[in-house]
Amino acid sequence: MRALGAIALATAIWLPSLHFFHRGAPPHELARGIAAAELRLWTDPALRAREIRRMRASNAEWDFMARSFLAWALANRALAEPATRRRALAAIDAIVDETLRLERERGQTHFLLPYGRARPFVDGARSQFVDGEIALMIALRRLVEERRDWAPLLTERVDAMAARMLRGPVLSAESYPDECWTFCNTVALAAIRAADVLDGSDHAELLASWVRTAKRRLVHRPSGLLVSSYSRAGRALDGPEGSSIWLAAHMLDVVDPAFARDQYRRAKREIAHHALGFAWAGEWPRSWHGHDDVDSGPTWPLLDLSASSSGFALLGATAFRDAAYRDGLLSSLDLGGFPMRDGEAVRFAASNAVGDAVALYALSAGPAWRRLR
Amino acid sequence: MTPRRLVAASLAIAAAYAAVHLVGWRKDVAILSGTNASVLRGIAYLVLHFAFWIAVPIGVLAAGILALVNLTSLGSNSRP
Numbered sequence: 001m002r003a004l005g006a007i008a009l010a011t012a013i014w015l016p017s018l019h020f021f022h023r024g025a026p027p028h029e030l031a032r033g034i035a036a037a038e039l040r041l042w043t044d045p046a047l048r049a050r051e052i053r054r055m056r057a058s059n060a061e062w063d064f065m066a067r068s069f070l071a072w073a074l075a076n077r078a079l080a081e082p083a084t085r086r087r088a089l090a091a092i093d094a095i096v097d098e099t100l101r102l103e104r105e106r107g108q109t110h111f112l113l114p115y116g117r118a119r120p121f122v123d124g125a126r127s128q129f130v131d132g133e134i135a136l137m138i139a140l141r142r143l144v145e146e147r148r149d150w151a152p153l154l155t156e157r158v159d160a161m162a163a164r165m166l167r168g169p170v171l172s173a174e175s176y177p178d179e180c181w182t183f184c185n186t187v188a189l190a191a192i193r194a195a196d197v198l199d200g201s202d203h204a205e206l207l208a209s210w211v212r213t214a215k216r217r218l219v220h221r222p223s224g225l226l227v228s229s230y231s232r233a234g235r236a237l238d239g240p241e242g243s244s245i246w247l248a249a250h251m252l253d254v255v256d257p258a259f260a261r262d263q264y265r266r267a268k269r270e271i272a273h274h275a276l277g278f279a280w281a282g283e284w285p286r287s288w289h290g291h292d293d294v295d296s297g298p299t300w301p302l303l304d305l306s307a308s309s310s311g312f313a314l315l316g317a318t319a320f321r322d323a324a325y326r327d328g329l330l331s332s333l334d335l336g337g338f339p340m341r342d343g344e345a346v347r348f349a350a351s352n353a354v355g356d357a358v359a360l361y362a363l364s365a366g367p368a369w370r371r372l373r
Numbered sequence: 374m375t376p377r378r379l380v381a382a383s384l385a386i387a388a389a390y391a392a393v394h395l396v397g398w399r400k401d402v403a404i405l406s407g408t409n410a411s412v413l414r415g416i417a418y419l420v421l422h423f424a425f426w427i428a429v430p431i432g433v434l435a436a437g438i439l440a441l442v443n444l445t446s447l448g449s450n451s452r453p
């Protein structure tokens with residue numbers, strides 16, 4: 001009896017103290033460490049080939065998204081820390097050049113899951129997933145330092161995305177055959193906004209119309225959150241998902257800041273969790289339950305913890321300056337992400353290159369968006 | 374359960390965690406992201422990691438509390 005009492009008392013002392021031992025490095029130091037590890041992949045071809053093989057064995061999208069998030073993060077870091085600019089631009093250029101080469105030689109389906117080839121797209125044969133992320137990579141690179149030779153590449157892609165969106169009944173283009181994703185369409189909107197700032201084009205009406213349409217047709221009524229995927233005609237294929245909504249809110253911040261913040265607040269209320277100084281996020285709101293898939297990853301049922309949603313939640317918390325939630329998420333990352341240090345480089349054993357790139361972007365985002373607002 | 378047993382159990386977990394860490398099983402927790410890795414080693418590391426951070430400090434603290442309680446009650450039961 002005494003022993004049980006002692007264990008209960010020890011538990012009551014230790015559990016609330018645990019997070020003090022998992023504060024981790026300050027965000028900017030952690031970002032520097034992850035950037036160093038990610039840059040190694042782009043200076044060591046053998047290492048990169050191995051990491052790409054590992055990711056593609058599970059999901060070809062990860063290979064692509066690891067490039068996008070790293071390029072976006074490096075652009076933000078270059079804007080915030082001019083000393084990193086030369087190295088960052090060299091890496092972004094290498095990433096974009098190789099990604100464009102693969103797209104040219106193997107087609108956009110090289111970066112899609114196999115069902116991207118299963119049937120034809122309703123409108124054309126291009127994926128908003130690939131076009132949007134490449135456009136944003138090019139745009140953010142040009143935001144750091146102009147590359148006039150890339151201006152036509154951005155214009156061409158933005159014009160094609162905008163045209164497909166305008167033809168769509170809910171102003172959205174497909175990422176997969178008859179499958180539109182909020183994630184991809186909001187990335188596209190941010191890229192279009194960036195093109196307007198860089199090249200003086202004007203898509204303000206498309207951006208405003210998209211938000212109006214989304215509020216009317218793409219919102220899950222019980223939670224008020226944007227659904228994650230829908231048919232080209234606007235029929236919801238999924239409800240809201242943590243692996244989409246945090247990033248969507250961040251992307252919408254340069255399109256309609258009030259709507260973006262509202263989505264962040266709702267996501268926080270619906271799927272964010274915190275306890276004992278740690279924080280995490282679930283994949284679905286209480287009012288809608290989906291099923292685990294390759295985007296969500298496995299969800300831990302007792303805690304309602306999704307690693308994917310929690311990673312993107314870090315982006316939301318940083319973007320919307322929610323320091324308390326961000327610090328709780330960073331403590332969870334330190335305890336459950338299994339950081340591995342090698343010199344100045346940091347990577348997370350529980351993650352892979354795409355997860356680390358998302359974390360890096362989450363810790364770096366801000367400077368580019370301030371220029372696009 | 375005695376303080377000595379609590380400390381011994383905590384030390385055993387800490388030693389096992391140190392061993393799997395030193396042989397490099399940490400990288401196998403990549404199974405959490407759906408990336409190819411050894412499931413057995415990944416799960417073993419995961420269990421020992423959380424045991425080290427949760428059960429070990431609780432065990433050591435509980436041993437200290439129990440030893441203190443035993444000492445106090447021993448003192449109050451002893452004759453003047």
